[in-house]
Amino acid sequence: MSELRSNRVAEQMKKELGDIIGKKLKDPRIGFVTVTDVRVTGDLQQAKVFISVLGDEDKKKDTLIGLAKAKGFIRSEIGRRIRLRKTPEITFELDEVLEYGNKIETLLRELNEDTKDQ
Template structure:
């Protein structure tokens, strides 16, 4: 059963990306990328993880636009993927990119502080 759930999730990810980029005409929905789809074992719900290019306002607007279009998107999915019942869609931000960027900037910050500390130490040693 796990294999089927994964297959449905992958298929939904592909179709959702296409539907959102080509069929959604809501001006609030910006440049949205579907990063992952997690389908429950009973195929009743699908968490759709998205990333949105832009600031916090654009992210929020895109999420609102997608929530408004949920019925339409679900109907489209139902026509493209043959399932007895199309899963309910739940849109969420994929925070892994932001988290990764935050970790990256912290590492760079530490590295910069370390270099400054070494340079100061060298100065003291030459004085």
């Protein structure tokens, strides 16, 4: 498989997953979720979905549990929407990049304020 094809499938999955999670899932454990990235292996057998969840650690944990329970439904919906011979196996992971970036930005802002005070 070409890398280009796996990237196209990943982008299509990202779009469809955002729609499915936002509009089709009714699980109260699933909070405000943003699909930040999808990485699909070259053979299109595995897909790692990175999500960002608004809320505290408990909300994030509950959201991951809810998504794990709905994995079969999500996978069947993806299979219906994207025509592939075999729908990739989906795993969900929290995307910590945004939080890490915000933490660094806060530290830099504090450093900048400290240098202005001196």
